Amino acid sequence: MIEWVTLHILEKYNFWISMLIIIIGLSACIVKENFLKKLIGLSIFQTAFFLWVVSLGDVGRNILFTWGLKTQTPPIIWKEAVENGYIYANPLPHVLMLTGIVVSAATTAVALAIVIRIYQLYGTIEESEIIEKEKEFEKMGVM
Amino acid sequence: MELMTPLLAILCPAIAAALILPSRNHPNIRELWTIAASVAMFLLVLSMAPLIVKGETIEFTLFQSMFKGIYIGFKVDAFGEIFAITASSLWILVSIYSIGYMRTLKEHAQTRYYFAFCFAILGAVGVALSANLVTMFIFFEIITISTYPLVIHEQTPDALRAGHKYLAYLMPAGAFLLFGIMITYYLAGTTDFTPGGIKALATASPMIITVLFFAFLLGFMKAAWMPFHSWLPTAMIAPSPVSALLHAVAVVKAGVFGIVRIVGYVLGMDLMQELGLWLILAGIASFTMIVASFFAISQDNLKRRLAYSTISQLSYIILGAALLNKESIQGAMLLIPFHGYMKITLFLCAGAILVATGKTKISEMAGIGRRMPVTMLAFSVAAIGMAGLPPVAGFISKLYLCLGAWAVGSPYGMIFLAVILISSLLDIVYFFPIIITAFFKKPAEGIGASGEVKIKEAPLLVVVPLTITAIFSLVFFVYPNMFYISDLAKMAISQLFGGV
């Protein structure tokens, strides 16, 4: 039992935590009717995902049990690290996620811009109310 | 032999169609194109006949397709030539007729009419000349699509409904046909028409061949066999020349032509015989012949009665193919042009009556024979031919069919012989009342009373073509070899069965 917990949960705690947050974000994204809340959900989803990828860069993996030991170093090569054969973190995920963060910021910006336009047009950002207003507008022949 | 003639023949109507559109504001020029194209196509098609009678096959490959073993091209053999001659020679007459008909009735959208007509004929002749199933399928779909504007020409809700019914039958048929073609290709690696059937199919499992046979049968729904016939009477809402050429000759004959192609040139006689498929086909044909005749008797609308007569007559051809012997297939092949000439006469007469009197119902036609003697005489000649009585061409082909049924021997042969005879009798039953009504019944009181113009013959452009077709129906009896028809049929038989 202990081994199972250690192997699947404790050792992979970063997976569990980020998956939990991802699910929170995703469900908000899908379930919520409010456009802003959806967007917040999307951001949570993306951020949790970045968190997970960044944690992947930690090559030393069993971080809980090597607490305090210097198996993990930043991805910088300096004399001591080379001499002691330190394992350094994989820099690539961090770099990828820097780009990813930029993308997610851009997405958020575009989405916010659209939300603002929607609010200006309909006076609300609740999806069901917007659909009702659309029907109203259609009857009036505005759109 | 490699000749460009088939391609040129196909291009004639296409070029005409391209010329018709820009000259839509000049009716005379527009119709000149149609007639010029029809004459040119007929001459081109006819010019191939002497070669084919000698046993040559004219081939022209357009291009090799992506699929190994399938090419798009033409291969004109004797059987295809018969159909091509029929369709193209009748097109000349019907174009002349169309001019008179459309102008007298002041129909709308005439440009569209001529445009679509060109493509329909292109499809029909293309079907006749194509070298393999894939090429044939392309032309088949061209026929289906291009006849739609002709069927719904009136553009009334009724016409539209008829058009939808038309597509609802023929497009699924196209899907079945495509299915059959792909299965054939998958089994045999080729879809070329080979006299006596594609060899590689003989080794396939009977189950698949049966499926294939039914796919083709459904695919050739254009042959209007029962119970998939009801699109044809509905399509009679089209203008008379359309009913005449397309729904009596080009479209339905293309379907029948396809069935004969399948029996003789794809599945082959041996396979049909071996799996007993001929019996199924002959059964369907007999059923259609008899039942359609009964339907015809009950129709009062002249064109609908003719349509049911067409359904019945088409099944003669199917039956001829199904009986799988020399005489019957020769009868079937001869019936294609002969029935074409006779049935077109009938439809042209129906159109002429419509033009002259505006009448479509048989019951209203009392005494019409005296006012329109030429038209009704032509009608009578064709009707006699339909019933298979001498001295009209129909007799020859029916004789061959009867001989074929006799040659089958066994009780089946006798049954089919009886069916042919009964059906011919029924033909008399539904045609002769029309003649009697027209010639010997006195017109009802109401007609002519309400200041109606006195009924005269239809305009010359309408009457002349139908007279010619009627005369031709008679000439074919005396001289069946006109346009090489009889020689071509003999040649086709010798190609199919090997040796003379």
Added chain:
Amino acid sequence: MDLVEQFPVIIIGLSMFLAYTMLLTGYLNRRLPFFMSLAMNSFFLILSLFILNHVLTVGPIRYWQGGWRPPWGIEYVIDAMNAYLLVIVISMVILGLIYSRGNVRHEIEERKHVIFYTLVQLMAAGLYGITVTGDLFNMFIWLEIASLTAYALIAVAGGRALRPAYNYVIMGSIGACLYIFGVCWIYSVTGTLNFADMRLLLPLVYDNRAVQMAFAMIVVGVMIKAYIFPLHLWQPDVYTYAPSTISSMMASVHVKVMFYILIRMFYSVFTLEFIKHFIGLDLLICWVAAIAILAGSIWAIKQRNLKRMLAYSSVSQMGYILLGVGLSPLSPWGLVGAVAHILNHAIGKGCLFMCAGAISQQEGLKDIRDFGGLGKKMPYVCAAFTIAALSMIGIPLTAGFASKLFLINASLDAAQYPFVAVLLLSGLLNLVYFWRVIDQMYFVKHKETENGVEVKEKGKSLPISMVVPILILAALCIVMGIVWLTDIPMPLINHILSNLRMGVTL
């Protein structure tokens, strides 16, 4: 090093650079961006033709970004598949641009024109980028560039386009995130992002659950963007309310590139061995496709708004491509069908959306039931619409027939007979909903003309710049219909098959 090998990066670099230059020059002269974009994209078309020629005659192009060797650096790989797609994408972008000239004036306020063309050019750059790249993460970046600009371009029309645009932002971002999620999963296993490298390393870890997970995520992510049936919910509204130019570009190019990602993942990253490793996976894909084909058609029949009908028709047509992809492990013809349909659907549906835009611009009509007598008012557009619709139905001698033929042959070759029925049935369903429109255009008598009162409004004619691309695309539908029947595309097909390592040639 051959000069041609520099062309991909020239296309990408110049398009990105051009987009921002256009934004700046737009402040000097509002008309300039359009002409710049048109000129440069025409230049790219010539370059892409050179690339295609080079790929077919010499072999795939490999360009190392900054001279870094592949497993570390970003590599651009152009083989027959992407060269072919690149030509399609660039030509469709050019035609879309020409069309937009007249259409944008009608549908978008003038102050937004500069930004509109900038965004179109950026989207094009993103699409070109996806097409040429050989790196999983780089592909994500281009994907996001193409998607973000698409979100903005849809919303640019304002009004009812806003809500669909927002939904698309959410769905599209989830899709992209799933994609990159999957990429990171396989990265965590293999430690590489390069296609070629990945293909070599993956066979060792087929049974690793992370890899399987990654495959599922990438496929689902891309499927959201390519609106495969159950994941299509964002799409109909977007296509209905977006500016016609954008609807046309999205349907003809954007979604094709998304499919290209799927094909690239299937063949160059995971390879057919991976798909064959999981028995039934290919059939699962086929059945998803079959359901998409039928469901899309059935939903399309229910629509009355022309653009919405076309949108559902696209859902159905995407099923064709997916069916081809799904059948390809069993038969090379599946891939041929998918590859052919990518082009055929691009020209056909591009033309149809352009026609829909033209109709709503000139006559203000959107509902199919109001189309009576349109054939006389807009003869060219209606003729083009008819041809493209016939192509969608799959009438012989139009482009759609060829793809139908290839796919049917693939199903027979793979011995998967139900799909033959699905394809044939779908052709008939397409007939039902397209024929309704054709009927209305040509054959149903208009109420006004019936009463003998023909309303003739002069001066409301379409600009020639809108009619020309429509006619070009309609002509292409017929030309490609004939070309696909001949064996002219055979070398291309064989190159694609060998470059995607199908192990067979036809």
